[in-house]
Amino acid sequence: MSAYRTYAQLSQAIASLASAAPAVCETFTLAEPSVEGVAITGLHIRAGDAEGTRNGVLLLGGVHARELMNPEAIVNLAADLLISYAQESDITYVVPGTGAAGATWAGIGIRVMLESLDIWMVPCSNPDGHDYVLSTDDMWRKNRRPETGPTCSDGTEPVGVDLNRNCAIVWGVIPANGEVSCDPCDYQVYCGPAAFSEPESTNIEQLLSEHPIDTFADVHSYEEMILYPWGHAPNQTTDPAENFTTLQTGTCSPIPDASYSEYIDPVDLLKLQSVGTQIASDVAKVRSHTYLLQPSFALYPTTGTNPEYAYSRHIADKGAHKTYGWTIETGPFIGDAADSFHPSDPSQTILDAKAAMLSLLMQSICAIDLIGTQLFGSSAEAATDPLAGLRTRRDVLFQSDAGRAWLELYRQLHPALLARVGADADFRSRVARLVETAASLADDPGRVLSDDDIQRGLSVIDDLAAISPEHLRAQLQAARALFQTMNGFSAEAALAVVAERSPS
């Protein structure tokens, strides 16, 4: 099976897709060519007429040269999205004969996705390494930087930097039992002479700096895993002072304090886990493969990786946009490393990878943000974010078990909500009024829910119940019953109630 394209063929594919759908997407060239001078291209998908800032998603592949399935998966996913949008058709991934029901994304959901997100795809960020795998060494992982330094013990000259060890997040620190090296002769995980020494990794830093990317997936192989930060130390949620900004970088030695744990905001941790759980669930629908969700550190300790760098930016620089980052490790191991990196038939693993990315894309849409943007204009245009009060209240909910249960209910209702919002202008307008009311309640402590507010809310709940999965209807009934009692409630009073009483 001729499964893998050259870099030139991959580039031609995305250029042709962009030419076929010029109103929906365009190619872009990353800031720096590769070490060997190859222009690195990506695809930016943004459909519809809605102006202003949208949630941004970055999908990255081919960082490690030998992981050949993932550039294919990203290019194929781009085609699936564009075909679905053009034909108003569903996307379904199912493997015949597996007994699995398959994973389906409704066409209306894809439309909402493309019309509400900025999707940045870089299918192959390491073109030199990619083609070197095809032409010379099928286990090559790094880029093709000729390194200065003594000849290696096997008589070869040192070549290449691991582009997933080269980012400015605890760069050049070698965790105990970790997979990082300061040795230019290391075949696998040399971190480079400096953070962002390589044009291919600088490109990712520039993308994250130039565009408000909210969610980011770096797609690798082979494990069947969803990984979230951190990679350099175990996570802890109690001591914000114990964080990476205090660590010395470039030491080529472990973190001096062996008991060091990295702080992660507990609300962020829940979001990373919640989204990761849904990704794993959506992948499992394809062919019942279980992708394990865990922190990167649990796979093996690392520093300088792309997803951790992306998530670290807003901590290192308070003005930077917050980006939630995951590594999607497609798999599985099939008895031999080379065959696992580039199996002769990758088609089923590519379905897993595409389902994982679609899941992340779908979860990157926030119906409330979407409606809020249409109501108030983009946050970039407004002097202040009109939904800031609502976001703060939402974060409060994350802090109680019952609050998290409500947010989980909202997450599960989200696909149905989005589909209805996209298809029904009257429903969208009623939801918009609710969002407006909620934003007003959140911003004004003296504002209380009126009977009209309650009736409008109940009508939306009823409409949502009619199109929701059966197993969520009891919880919606609980929501209905609770909401009915909130006449005269301020935002604080309503929050206090839902923080105490879960929907189930």
Add this chain to the structure above:
Amino acid sequence: MSPSQVVDVVTAGYEVRVFAAHPIGPLDPSLIMDDATAQAWIDDQVAKIRSGRRS
């Protein structure tokens, strides 16, 4: 090291890991898409996009 020596070492309480060296060489050429196949894929996808109502 022979298999029987490995058994002796393991019996003595050591852990033995055996790695098969992977010879350096290019990807199996049969796995690499030729230009005609790559172009056929493009043509198929582009036709589907252009046949849609929102193309």
